[in-house]
Amino acid sequence: MRAAVVLLLLALCVIHHDMWWWGEAEPLVFGFIPIGLAWHVLISLAAGAVWWLASRFCWPADLDQLDAE
């Protein structure tokens, strides 16, 4: 899982540089959000999801042990 999370985070960093919509406003998502903005909102939400995976499945064991002490 740790490798999967690292790969997902790297993928987010790569797709963050979305040159393909650099000069495009349309299509408008939900009829009002320019596509370039919608893409980056999606990246924020995806970051939340990937970090949830990280905190759920990759949390350092020694921190859990310290909590238990």
Place this chain on the structure above:
Amino acid sequence: MTLGILLGYVALLLFVTVFSARFLKRSSGDYFLASRGIGSFMLLMSIFGTTMTAFALVGSTGRSFSKGIGVYGLMASWSAIIHSACFFLIGARVWALGKKHGYVTQLGFFRDRFRSDGLVLCLFPVMVSFVLIYILMGVVGSGRVIEALTPETFAEADAKTAVVVQELPAKFAIPGSWKDRLSYDAATKTLTLTGSIHPKRRGELFKMAGGPPTLAWKQTVGQLIQKAPRGAVPYAVGMGFICLVVLLYVFFGGMRATAWANTLQTIVFIVMGVIAFLVITSKLGGAAEATQKLLGSPMADRATRGGGQLHKLQFLTYCFIPLSVGMFPHLFQHWLTAKKGSSFKLTVWAHPLCIAVTWVPCILVGIWAAAELPATTNVNSVLGIMVAKHSNEVLSGLIGAGILAAIMSSMDSQFLCLGSLFTNDIVVRYGKRFGLGDVSDRSKVMIGRAFVLVMVLVAFLIGLAEPGGVFPMGVWCFTGFASLFPIVFAAIYWRRANKQGAIAAVITVAALWLYFLKDALKGEFLIGGMMPVTIVIGASTLALVVVTLVTPPPPRDLVDKFFPKRVDQT
């Protein structure tokens, strides 16, 4: 009314912090770290509130007004990825080390990890300078926001403003409600206003034309509004008032009050941001209508990143700026307050979502404003103008409270951190050499307060000079913090890292930061199309690695202390 709401909010804030102070234990550990007892939700609110300054509301709206939607990608979505990485990789680790070894400050951690007083003496002035600039941004921002939100608070009935009318509209008439404030002398063709005026009254003056206002009449009204006193709370008074409020609750409640205040303030600025968005959207005829209006205007580029608004390399290299959260000393102190390591989990995954909720409405309002306001509008005033234009005084007051909440929720942590750095890393450490003897717990708190008072006074006095360019100042401050990030990363993850390498990195950052300072404060400053942080962080990493490798490794016992065998490796 607006001022009344702002004062009401401040009263509520002081009530909450005084209430939290009832739980204050009379020890420096509780004053500086809330006895390491902050749970998941309050940790999230404290950390989010501390990382989001006035930039989050005022700055994001203003920058998207001038630079378009790319501002979200630059600041918000990079932060969503990188901030959480810092909390996961640095914050939680620092908490564990702090709990094991009893650290109170960031510099205390560095002194122990690198076993070096020299490093601390190098870092202290650098950190204090960076934090002072950060505080200055908040101080200046609060003065400007209060001034912008409170026109006609004072009638200023003695003030008279006169403008010469070039061409009086044929059907010009002064309505009854204005007769005691406005007069026209036909002989001298002079229009005279008595007292202060809210810029929002522009529309009422236009209507006096008795039909569609001519260009000449619009210019006359513009001149009158520009020349007349606004009757607002003066900039210096607003600035001083906010400093005083934050000082009060930090002094009397310490970290515990700061955490409670941040929780309240973060909720307030998120909710008010959303309310401002909904009201403005509704007044613009709906979100779809507002976007279509923008696309049909000459400012349609704002819905894209094209048209030379952003450089592609600038967009890419902005990723280094959010690394600054890894080195904010005030955030470091918040990490140490966590009750458990698992308290960080909520912050790690919810922080990106909080960023989206706060930033998306502001970016949309900013680009919509580009189709509504003249391009020459001061970018820091865009949100205020949109709120004033599309809402009433009550809402202006509530949204103003939200903006001040965003500012104060960063300032309080910075105040507390400065006091804690000075007391614990300088006075307690070196006090004996200057005949101070052992410093009692009570004295530690008092010395911390005195140092904060001096620093706030310095920020206030600099603020009185109304330094321009709050935004470039902020970006340059973050550049400094981000460029020091390799030191904290190496301290936690590189066994070979030693004090010589860390000191070399600090000196490199300080030298380059000062070298580029003049250019950076002029406005947008790029080197070869890249953010300058790329050069500074590259140089500091190089200095750290090269100097570390050519100097002796750290002692074995020091390495064993910080890199014991991990549980999951046994």
